[in-house]
Amino acid sequence: MKLLxxxxxxxxxxxxxxxxxxxxxxxxIDSRLFDPQRAHVMYNEFMDELEYxxxxxxxxxxxxxxxxxxxxxxxxxxxxxAALARRTADTAICVMGNSLALYNPPIRVAEEMAxxxxxxxxxxxxxxxxxxxxxxxxxxxxxxxxxxxxxxxAHDLIMKAWTTPETFAFNGRFNQNRxxxxxxxxxxxxxxxxxxxxxxxxxxxxxCAQQDYVYSYLSYxxxxxxQATMDGxxxxxxxxxxxxxxxxxxxLQFVGVAETRAEAEKLYREPAEYFYDRCLCVDPRFASxxxxxxxxxxxxxxxxxxxxxxxxxxxxxxxxxWDDIVERGxxxxxxxxxxxxxxxxxxxxxxVGHLMLLMQFGNMSSxxxxxxxxxxxxxxxxxxxxxxxxxxxxxxxPQPMGKESRMPMKAVAG
Amino acid sequence: MKDIKxxxxxxxxxxxxxxxxxxxxxxxxxxxxxxxQKWPPLLDLLAKTRRVIVPSLPGYPGALGHDLLDSQLDxxxxxxxxxxxxxxxxxxxxxxxxxxxxxxxxxxxxxxxVKRLVLLAPLGLYDExxxxxxxxxxxxxxxxxxxxxxxxxxxxxxxxxxxADAAEWRIEQIRAxxxxxxxxxxxxxxxxxxxxxxxxxxxxxxxxxxxxxLAPSYAGRFAEAIPASTQVEIVPGAGHLADLDAPHAVSxxxxxxxxxxxIA
Numbered sequence: 001m002k003l004l005x006x007x008x009x010x011x012x013x014x015x016x017x018x019x020x021x022x023x024x025x026x027x028x029i030d031s032r033l034f035d036p037q038r039a040h041v042m043y044n045e046f047m048d049e050l051e052y053x054x055x056x057x058x059x060x061x062x063x064x065x066x067x068x069x070x071x072x073x074x075x076x077x078x079x080x081x082a083a084l085a086r087r088t089a090d091t092a093i094c095v096m097g098n099s100l101a102l103y104n105p106p107i108r109v110a111e112e113m114a115x116x117x118x119x120x121x122x123x124x125x126x127x128x129x130x131x132x133x134x135x136x137x138x139x140x141x142x143x144x145x146x147x148x149x150x151x152x153x154a155h156d157l158i159m160k161a162w163t164t165p166e167t168f169a170f171n172g173r174f175n176q177n178r179x180x181x182x183x184x185x186x187x188x189x190x191x192x193x194x195x196x197x198x199x200x201x202x203x204x205x206x207x208c209a210q211q212d213y214v215y216s217y218l219s220y221x222x223x224x225x226x227q228a229t230m231d232g233x234x235x236x237x238x239x240x241x242x243x244x245x246x247x248x249x250x251x252l253q254f255v256g257v258a259e260t261r262a263e264a265e266k267l268y269r270e271p272a273e274y275f276y277d278r279c280l281c282v283d284p285r286f287a288s289x290x291x292x293x294x295x296x297x298x299x300x301x302x303x304x305x306x307x308x309x310x311x312x313x314x315x316x317x318x319x320x321x322w323d324d325i326v327e328r329g330x331x332x333x334x335x336x337x338x339x340x341x342x343x344x345x346x347x348x349x350x351x352v353g354h355l356m357l358l359m360q361f362g363n364m365s366s367x368x369x370x371x372x373x374x375x376x377x378x379x380x381x382x383x384x385x386x387x388x389x390x391x392x393x394x395x396x397x398p399q400p401m402g403k404e405s406r407m408p409m410k411a412v413a414g
Numbered sequence: 415m416k417d418i419k420x421x422x423x424x425x426x427x428x429x430x431x432x433x434x435x436x437x438x439x440x441x442x443x444x445x446x447x448x449x450x451q452k453w454p455p456l457l458d459l460l461a462k463t464r465r466v467i468v469p470s471l472p473g474y475p476g477a478l479g480h481d482l483l484d485s486q487l488d489x490x491x492x493x494x495x496x497x498x499x500x501x502x503x504x505x506x507x508x509x510x511x512x513x514x515x516x517x518x519x520x521x522x523x524x525x526x527x528v529k530r531l532v533l534l535a536p537l538g539l540y541d542e543x544x545x546x547x548x549x550x551x552x553x554x555x556x557x558x559x560x561x562x563x564x565x566x567x568x569x570x571x572x573x574x575x576x577x578a579d580a581a582e583w584r585i586e587q588i589r590a591x592x593x594x595x596x597x598x599x600x601x602x603x604x605x606x607x608x609x610x611x612x613x614x615x616x617x618x619x620x621x622x623x624x625x626x627x628l629a630p631s632y633a634g635r636f637a638e639a640i641p642a643s644t645q646v647e648i649v650p651g652a653g654h655l656a657d658l659d660a661p662h663a664v665s666x667x668x669x670x671x672x673x674x675x676x677i678a
Binding site: 174 | 480484550552553581584585588593595596599600
């Protein structure tokens, strides 16, 4: 299996009583809470942590895009990915990803990702999220009723820009370009692997199957809550005649490892509560603009609510205190052996070949983050890394240039 | 619903419902945010003296096709096609909120389509000193109190009638929200202001005195920009959808205006 080290880049110094005095960490969060000089330190520590994970042997390092968000300081993940590409040698760079409808014209994404693929020597994983309502419709003002159509058209334009050698005209519903001819072009042919972070909509699953993309379920609520969604995904893949290759899927999981479970309890409680209590405070006003959810998904949701089927785990009823956070599986903690056992269980039960691990969360210090990363790499990784590989091939992993033709990344040498 | 005739027309090839009641000279009515899932009391009052014709805009209850409309030009053409299909070309036209915005567009662009114009709290302008409320952030629980001074009035209009499919009823409401967002996101500024100077029809501007979505101060901006003779009336105690809050006051104002304007 593949283990990716994922950073959200949370602002680490939100006041303890954030929830009492601030309705939302997203969209209209009070900018006076942001200290740029502290952010200078945070950004550099965060990037150090990502580089450290690469040094420790994680298969990939992962960044993502959020806007006006106190727990995600990467409006432009491409900037961070560019810096990481220069400071890592063999690790996959997973940009998870660019919200396609926000780039105007969307060929900007094709260009920047091609740059990243060239700089990194073909190590890019291209994530294409629709983006949350908070990011896309509110912080970036996109029309929720057109977002998905714009997203799908942007995808078609980017793919065509990556794979068509000739200059072409694009005559779309939302985008018209007379001369599309991006320069540079990606190293990976026909294009970098595409991963789609999504919620639980059947349409997204079908689209991933049709395009042969990886579906990544990025939930903050752990493997127990994720089971129903992943079961639904695999049922749909089966129905569509796709083989159950676990590398078709990705899943996000928080992990905190220590020498003993008791030690882990002590170390990870505060950062976990910081994340779930302070960071996941999103004003419901921004959660469901009309039109964001497709009518088919809406119909399924409304009908299931009317028949009292259990709702998917969400922010509304989430756990915010340590015992619940652990009990519900949001964060996997324990000794290396205990964590390895749980990771195996998550991977096999959800049938997920790409695990994206959040090992820095909330206000976790850089020191503790690196401890978590190192201990995991040394004592957990060897126990789980071979999972699936006797049976399945990862067809969705970057194919970099041969090592002999790749530039040695200078900064790594030391 | 007794005595209400229901027919259909098409806009861009998709069906749009038309309700009709009463006799006499036709009066078109374009509903506000949320559209109409039920026939409201105001229309009964207006139907006492007029043949009231109520077509549904694409995406609003009874009508499909909002997802084909990508620009303000698409919306305006759809509204014109709808009015034409409903037999309302050249008739008096009343529009509320989002419907008022499109009624004003049609009157401005096709002089002969509209005889006299009644606009109740029309959307489409944006005043930085009094920003339009972001209705798209409202939960179903908070929406009625924002749209109407008496939330019960709005809630009652949306209650599932006996025998109706509750899920489809709810989806119709959400779709109406999407149709509004599709045209108005994010600021409800459709640049209608540029076209108001083309309105030559006598115009009544009605506004709920307690409109929390669109402050009554917008009435002045409309009146100033419309060169035709305009009359502004504030309906005290009514909210954004004053047609639902204060049907009697609104119908009196409308009938007074239409009678007077016909004499002049």
